[in-house]
Amino acid sequence: MSKQINVALVGNPNTGKTSVFNTLTGLNQKVGNYPGITVDKKEAVIKLSRNLKAHTLDLPGTYSLNATSLDENVVIELLLNKNDKDYPDVVVVVSDIENLKRNLLLFTQIKDLGLPTILAINMADRMDRKGIQLDIDLLEKRLHTKVNLISARKNKGFDDLKQSIIDYQKISLVPCLDASEIDTAYFESLKKAYPRQDLYKLWLVITQDVNFGKTNRNKIAAQNEFKPKSNSEIKRLQQKETIKRYQFINATLKETLTKDLALATGLRAKIDRILIHKVWGYVIFLAILFLIFQTIYDWSTYPMDFIDESFLLFSEFVKQNFPAGMLSDLISEGIIPGIGGIVIFVPQIAFLFLFIAILEETGYMSRVVFLMDRVMRKFGMSGKSVVPLVSGTACAIPAVMAARNIESWKERLVTILVVPFTTCSARLPVYLIIISLVIPDERWLGVFNYQGITLMLLYLLGFGTAVASGWLASKMLKVDFKTYFVVEMPNYKLPIFKNVVYTVVEKTKSFVFGAGKIILAISIILWVLASYGPTDEFSNADEIVKSSTDLSSITEEELETEISSYKLKHSYIGYAGRAIEPAVTPLGYDWKIGIAIISSFAAREVFVGTLATIYSVGNEDEQTIKTRMAAETNPILGGPLFTFASGISLLLFYAFAMQCMSTLAIVKRETGTWKWPLIQLFGMSGFAYVVALIAFQILK
Amino acid sequence: MSTIADLKKGQKAIIGEMNAQEIPLKLLEMGCLPGNQVELIQIAPFRDPLYLNINDTFLSIRKETAKLINVNLIEDE
Ligand SMILES: Nc1nc2c(ncn2[C@@H]2O[C@H](COP(=O)(O)OP(=O)(O)OP(=O)(O)O)[C@@H](O)[C@H]2O)c(=O)[nH]1
Ligand SMILES: [Mg+2]
Numbered sequence: 001m002s003k004q005i006n007v008a009l010v011g012n013p014n015t016g017k018t019s020v021f022n023t024l025t026g027l028n029q030k031v032g033n034y035p036g037i038t039v040d041k042k043e044a045v046i047k048l049s050r051n052l053k054a055h056t057l058d059l060p061g062t063y064s065l066n067a068t069s070l071d072e073n074v075v076i077e078l079l080l081n082k083n084d085k086d087y088p089d090v091v092v093v094v095s096d097i098e099n100l101k102r103n104l105l106l107f108t109q110i111k112d113l114g115l116p117t118i119l120a121i122n123m124a125d126r127m128d129r130k131g132i133q134l135d136i137d138l139l140e141k142r143l144h145t146k147v148n149l150i151s152a153r154k155n156k157g158f159d160d161l162k163q164s165i166i167d168y169q170k171i172s173l174v175p176c177l178d179a180s181e182i183d184t185a186y187f188e189s190l191k192k193a194y195p196r197q198d199l200y201k202l203w204l205v206i207t208q209d210v211n212f213g214k215t216n217r218n219k220i221a222a223q224n225e226f227k228p229k230s231n232s233e234i235k236r237l238q239q240k241e242t243i244k245r246y247q248f249i250n251a252t253l254k255e256t257l258t259k260d261l262a263l264a265t266g267l268r269a270k271i272d273r274i275l276i277h278k279v280w281g282y283v284i285f286l287a288i289l290f291l292i293f294q295t296i297y298d299w300s301t302y303p304m305d306f307i308d309e310s311f312l313l314f315s316e317f318v319k320q321n322f323p324a325g326m327l328s329d330l331i332s333e334g335i336i337p338g339i340g341g342i343v344i345f346v347p348q349i350a351f352l353f354l355f356i357a358i359l360e361e362t363g364y365m366s367r368v369v370f371l372m373d374r375v376m377r378k379f380g381m382s383g384k385s386v387v388p389l390v391s392g393t394a395c396a397i398p399a400v401m402a403a404r405n406i407e408s409w410k411e412r413l414v415t416i417l418v419v420p421f422t423t424c425s426a427r428l429p430v431y432l433i434i435i436s437l438v439i440p441d442e443r444w445l446g447v448f449n450y451q452g453i454t455l456m457l458l459y460l461l462g463f464g465t466a467v468a469s470g471w472l473a474s475k476m477l478k479v480d481f482k483t484y485f486v487v488e489m490p491n492y493k494l495p496i497f498k499n500v501v502y503t504v505v506e507k508t509k510s511f512v513f514g515a516g517k518i519i520l521a522i523s524i525i526l527w528v529l530a531s532y533g534p535t536d537e538f539s540n541a542d543e544i545v546k547s548s549t550d551l552s553s554i555t556e557e558e559l560e561t562e563i564s565s566y567k568l569k570h571s572y573i574g575y576a577g578r579a580i581e582p583a584v585t586p587l588g589y590d591w592k593i594g595i596a597i598i599s600s601f602a603a604r605e606v607f608v609g610t611l612a613t614i615y616s617v618g619n620e621d622e623q624t625i626k627t628r629m630a631a632e633t634n635p636i637l638g639g640p641l642f643t644f645a646s647g648i649s650l651l652l653f654y655a656f657a658m659q660c661m662s663t664l665a666i667v668k669r670e671t672g673t674w675k676w677p678l679i680q681l682f683g684m685s686g687f688a689y690v691v692a693l694i695a696f697q698i699l700k
Numbered sequence: 701m702s703t704i705a706d707l708k709k710g711q712k713a714i715i716g717e718m719n720a721q722e723i724p725l726k727l728l729e730m731g732c733l734p735g736n737q738v739e740l741i742q743i744a745p746f747r748d749p750l751y752l753n754i755n756d757t758f759l760s761i762r763k764e765t766a767k768l769i770n771v772n773l774i775e776d777e
Contacts, residue, residue: 102731102757235725242728268758269741278745331776370760383749407724484724484765489751489758596704 002051005164006086010075011094012103013061014490016122019096019152019499021058027364049168054386057086065109066238078114080201090116090168097123097132104249108176112200116171118146118164120341121229130432131260136526139256144172149374153496156596176248183240207234217654271492281371292355294679300347311340322487328529338523349425350508352394357503361495370485377465380474382406382485384417389466392422396663400670407484418672420468420680421460426604430654431458433608437629461655526599585636588646588696599658649692656688704766707740713771722768731755746768
């Protein structure tokens with residue numbers, strides 16, 4: 001029988017836990033140079049030897065076991081809860097050779113929990129360059145554990161590391177610091193009150209209210225022989241603990257580590273001089289953003305066209321080769337165009353994630369945070385809010401999660417509230433088709449394409465609104481939390497190619513499957529609602545249309561169109577659409593657009609697909625939809641439906657409205673209440689409605 | 701007595717006593733402890749935040765926090 005143990009990878013942010021995890025397991029996930037990127041739990045089972053398997057867990061970075069943020073808390077919850085199914089048999093503390101001193105703080109804390117703890121010192125490939133030497137044997141003796149030098153970049157040292165994990169039962173459990181040294185009297189009384197508990201664990205529970213087993217803070221306080229301390233006293237003791245640990249670490253490293261200071265290269269200073277320069281810093285940041293958006297559009301057109309064509313062919317293939325009937329229609333008119341409508345964005349999403357991954361891997365993101373903090377604070381946010389705002393151009397969902405490492409709750413909340421204003425990739429198809437309909441394809445000054453300028457303006461509008469509403473929200477929010485801000489400035493690094501590739505693949509995959517499910521469901525529902533009707537007028541559409549038109553004056557094809565549009569009008573969706581028509585007419589839309597807007601609340605990218613289905617164009621070919629849209633007439637005003645006025649109104653509506661259920665769900669999860677997502681839903685959509693109304697009434 | 705916020709670019713100092721109640725623990729854990737050396741690497745545009753090297757850790761903090769940390773200047777070597 002082979003045995004399975006739990007292995008947890010823990011360490012400070014940015015020490016390479018995820019890279020080590022990738023190398024150990026071959027299964028990959030998000031890796032970033034921006035401290036604190038990993039927010040979700042990643043796991044994999046690996047085979048260590050013939051009869052030993054290890055369930056390995058990659059955890060978010062943490063500086064110590066005194067949690068101050070959500071993702072740090074994950075680690076403590078796990079290490080204190082013996083009943084957790086992932087509770088580790090052995091912990092591997094991944095540390096960075098260049099920051100060993102700071103990394104050892106966490107190591108000593110974990111070791112003192114009485115767990116077998118291996119110290120894996122990563123980035124060993126940088127030792128020569130930095131002139132670092134380490135006496136491993138002595139270090140092992142001082143820390144009472146196994147120490148392994150590894151390099152995830154060069155794939156070195158992993159066999160030894162695996163061997164250390166296999167031999168985990170041989171690791172000594174002697175602590176680095178005797179907990180009662182922190183405050184003898186206090187810890188004596190603690191010991192008396194809970195003779196059977198591990199002292200250091202007890203202390204951690206007291207300091208941070210983590211529930212584990214049966215002991216929690218309230219119960220500890222309830223014991224009468226034990227006098228609890230006030231919060232400020234506890235804080236003082238925590239500081240004392242930190243100082244004591246550093247004394248131990250300094251003494252240990254003095255004996256074991258030598259650094260040749262002459263070799264410390266000035267690369268960081270040289271690059272910093274340009275990247276955070278008071279003028280060039282901003283110029284470069286803007287240029288990078290511009291370049292990213294530019295390349296995304298340029299590079300993605302070809303694969304997008306290809307995907308578009310392929311789905312069209314596929315749809316036709318099904319139509320011709322499947323027995324005609326409901327199923328064939330559902331597949332070729334509902335499902336395939338619906339799926340095509342999401343797959344077509346894969347190239348853009350992939351490029352966006354590629355660039356974001358590179359920016360994070362190189363260490364540039366932290367510089368942007370540094371540059372932007374002062375500016376963002378004016379708008380109630382933190383420099384760290386830039387990361388969510390930039391990644392919000394891909395999708396608001398990961399962006400909302402990326403706000404987790406903002407320390408101040410108020411700044412984090414403001415960021416979460418405004419992120420959905422940034423132009424996410426789902427708005428893009430809507431923008432593209434409307435722009436192509438209502439903005440002339442001409443050049444201004446012979447150089448700048450009006451359509452391109454409009455798109456750029458929409459992006460700026462998104463950022464601008466996010467920032468402005470951040471200012472508004474911070475004025476209105478009465479949350480009084482102490483704010484502070486600490487960002488580590490990592491070394492510049494060349495991205496590890498494998499990390500970037502896996503990040504892109506994984507992110508794109510989850511985007512497609514996440515959105516894909518919704519779109520699939522919606523397109524089926526829509527197709528059903530549009531293909532059936534509640535009344536006789538629907539079922540007898542053929543006869544009604546035939547008897548009311550002069551059959552000799554129109555072609556067969558025109559008759560078909562007449563019938564299907566009559567059917568649509570009397571289908572379920574037609575009745576629903578006409579019920580909401582009064583609400584959308586003042587904005588310049590007809591009931592079909594109204595339906596498309598409603599279904600967009602599941603996901604914005606459904607808009608084009610919905611119109612495609614409703615206009616009974618059996619495919620997603622934009623040209624066909626476009627011609628069809630251009631031919632639509634306004635039922636009340638007459639003339640074309642998509643004019644400059646109604647087009648602008650529609651663009652503005654999509655720019656501001658909160659139309660994404662998944663984002664609402666994530667915001668609920670991150671803020672813990674429905675209050676904030678509801679404010680977003682009604683606030684943003686109400687605002688969108690008013691702005692679109694005003695725009696149409698002025699422009700018409 | 702001056703604080704980290706008073707340092708000039710490139711200046712080094714030794715961290716002295718600090719206002720313990722106000723300082724985030726995280727900062728201490730990153731090595732910002734009495735007796736350690738701090739160097740001001742760079743000040744961001746608009747004079748905030750500050751980019752520091754504390755005890756071989758590179759980090760950035762806001763001025764309001766820097767004001768809480770007293771330092772003793774190291775005279776130029
Ligand atoms: N030179 C060198 N760089 C490495 C090595 N391992 C990882 N890196 C780089 O270190 C950075 C951080 O790597 P990650 O694996 O994301 O670190 P992490 O500990 O998972 O980070 P968080 O999840 O944010 O806490 C990336 O830029 C990697 O390219 C290594 O062995 N040598
Ligand atoms: Mg990670």
